[in-house]
Amino acid sequence: MSERRPLGVHAVLAVSSLLMVAPFAWQIVTSLKTLSSATAVPPTFLPEGRWDNYAKVFDLLPFGEQFLNTVVMSAGRVAGQVLFCSMAAYAFARLRFPGRNLLFGLFLSVLMVPPQLFVIPQYQIMSTLGWLNSLQAIIVPGLFSAFGVFLLRQFFLALPREIEEAARLDGAGPWRIYWSIMLPLARPGLVALAVLTLLWAWNDLFWPLVVNTDPERMTLSAGLAALQGQYQTDYPVLMAGSLIASLPVIAVFVFLQRQFIQGIAHTGTKG
Amino acid sequence: MSDGGGPARGSRAEALWGYAFIAPTGLGLAIFYLWPVLQTAYFSFTEWGPFGGHTWTGLANYTRLLGDPEVGRAVLNTLTYTALGLLGIPVAIVFAALLNRPGLRGVSLYRTAFFLPVVTMPVAVAMLWRWLYNGDYGLINQVLAVVGIDGPNWIADPATALYALVVVGIWSSVGYNLIIFLAGMQAIPKELYEAASMDGAGRVRQFFRITLPMVSPTAFFVSIVSVIGSLQLFDLVFVMTGSGKAARANPAYTRLQTVVQLFYERAFVTNDRGYAAAVVIALLVLIAVLTVLQFRLQRRWVHYV
Incomplete structure (x- = not known):
């Protein structure tokens, strides 16, 4: 098409993109200032290299432990969901068994319920098991996901049946077909589920906040919220803490951008 | 004969595999999600004491809520x-x-x-x-x-x-x-x-x-x-x-x-x-x-x- 250059479009997009990222820039600048220069009027716009704000975050919080808790929780949830959801999704997409549609409907019904309805009884289960303030508490309920089953079932349904049939004729059982044929073929779906689960797990606040109240057992989300409660006004430290807490997922996003976007697009178009 | 029994046994095995495949997520959802919904609904008709334990209070929570x-x-x-x-x-x-x-x-x-x-x-x-x-x-x-x-x-x-x-x-x-x-x-x-x-x-x-x-x-x-x-x-x-x-x-x-x-x-x-x-x-x-x-x-x- 012979088009004139879309200068106006670029201008609008560039200005709004800048507005979108400006808060982050200000966060970085503030995190490198002293408290007195952060609260100077009029403001100064240059960062000052006060890296000790970052060190202070580690003094005020068991940040290392919380970081590790968040990594283990996220990794555990991702691994569990990718395995368990893909198994169930394969069964719902390909295997025939009595009650399949009813059970799938039951799985889907979980999606319709706001998650706050699960919290009180889940908390009681954790308390009965003696799991409050433990890694199990923040991992185990997150191993299961109706959304993941639904998402991956769509992927399995879209795969051609011929390869499976050939493997079946060669005498491969359902587990082998699932493990060595279907899983590799459904890789884009698995990656999409993995990145979305990672995003939600890393940023999760409500459940970790409720079950793990011991600072050493908190996740970053809950720990930061607690830090904010105590050091309400030390903005440079708060900005430093919030920056390093959100950076890992932002880094993963930058590397796996396409998979993130496809995952999100799938939740929309296949929903 | 073996042909007649084959598919039936095959589909029964398939069904068992099906249940086995959905079992982990199925049990997890039942324990941590489906049953809790019912429990929460039940709890909404109860009052909790300061040391745990709860008693049935009918619609009291809902009238209070309104x-x-x-x-x-x-x-x-x-x-x-x-x-x-x-x-x-x-x-x-x-x-x-x-x-x-x-x-x-x-x-x-x-x-x-x-x-x-x-x-x-x-x-x-x-x-x-x-x-x-x-x-x-x-x-x-x-x-x-x-x-x-x-x-x-x-x-x-x-x-x-x-x-x-x-x-x-x-x-x-x-x-x-x-x-x-x-x-x-x-x-x-x-x-x-x-x-x-x-x-x-x-x-x-x-x-x-x-x-x-x-x-x-x-x-x-x-x-x-x-x-x-x-x-x-x-x-x-x-x-x-x-x-x-x-x-x-x-x-x-x-x-x-x-x-x-x-x-x-x-x-x-x-x-x-x-x-x-x-x-x-x-x-x-x-x-x-x-x-x-x-x-x-x-x-x-x-x-x-």
Whole structure:
């Protein structure tokens, strides 16, 4: 098409993109200032290299432990969901068994319920098991996901049946077909589920906040919220803490951008 | 003979495999999700003692809930936030349409900028905006001061707090919605645009005549999802106001408290879990009513081809 250059479009997009990222820039600048220069009027716009704000975050919080808790929780949830959801999704997409549609409907019904309805009884289960303030508490309920089953079932349904049939004729059982044929073929779906689960797990606040109240057992989300409660006004430290807490997922996003976007697009178009 | 028995035995084995495959997720969902829903419903008819244990009190929690001014305020705040949050949808549509322009360069750069808030931890987002909104030293008021405006203490001023929150909500979700709309727009057949431009329709006309009707099913989906999400608002408010006494020190607290935040306080701060259960059951009803309402209204504005 012979088009004139879309200068106006670029201008609008560039200005709004800048507005979108400006808060982050200000966060970085503030995190490198002293408290007195952060609260100077009029403001100064240059960062000052006060890296000790970052060190202070580690003094005020068991940040290392919380970081590790968040990594283990996220990794555990991702691994569990990718395995368990893909198994169930394969069964719902390909295997025939009595009650399949009813059970799938039951799985889907979980999606319709706001998650706050699960919290009180889940908390009681954790308390009965003696799991409050433990890694199990923040991992185990997150191993299961109706959304993941639904998402991956769509992927399995879209795969051609011929390869499976050939493997079946060669005498491969359902587990082998699932493990060595279907899983590799459904890789884009698995990656999409993995990145979305990672995003939600890393940023999760409500459940970790409720079950793990011991600072050493908190996740970053809950720990930061607690830090904010105590050091309400030390903005440079708060900005430093919030920056390093959100950076890992932002880094993963930058590397796996396409998979993130496809995952999100799938939740929309296949929903 | 063996042929007759084969398929039957084969399908029985297949059925067993099927159950085995769904067992982990099935049991997990039953224990941690389905059974808890029933338990929460039951708890909503009970009162909890200070040392655990609960007694059946019938509809007492629900009659209390209907007369509780705090619940009334929380519902009103949440509904206002939800309604205003829908303004993010046209914003996302417009930006998606701009990005969808054929042959536009730098799309992935712009998309990344819009998507950054989506992948940022909500707690961090809330802390960042609390700083930007700070009445004395916040960047927003400092910029306003340059043009001679004395900005309010945004999230501590009852007149502005909720709207300030809506802005943050839209800022952090517009990228997500934009991705969904972009996927929807890319699925629109190119021929429609070609035919329209043959007929002399300009870009703006094409947007209103083709793009908008064609993405209306996507907009319907996005509005369902974002209403459900907004009704569960918690993280932003929790970080901006905190909970308990400290939170109530914020003069705008009554304009910010949401249903889920109230649930959190009743369930885990004051340990009034029977009442908290009634609060989330009310939330479930609210979500169900608004979702059904949207499905009813969709005929008026959603175009299906």
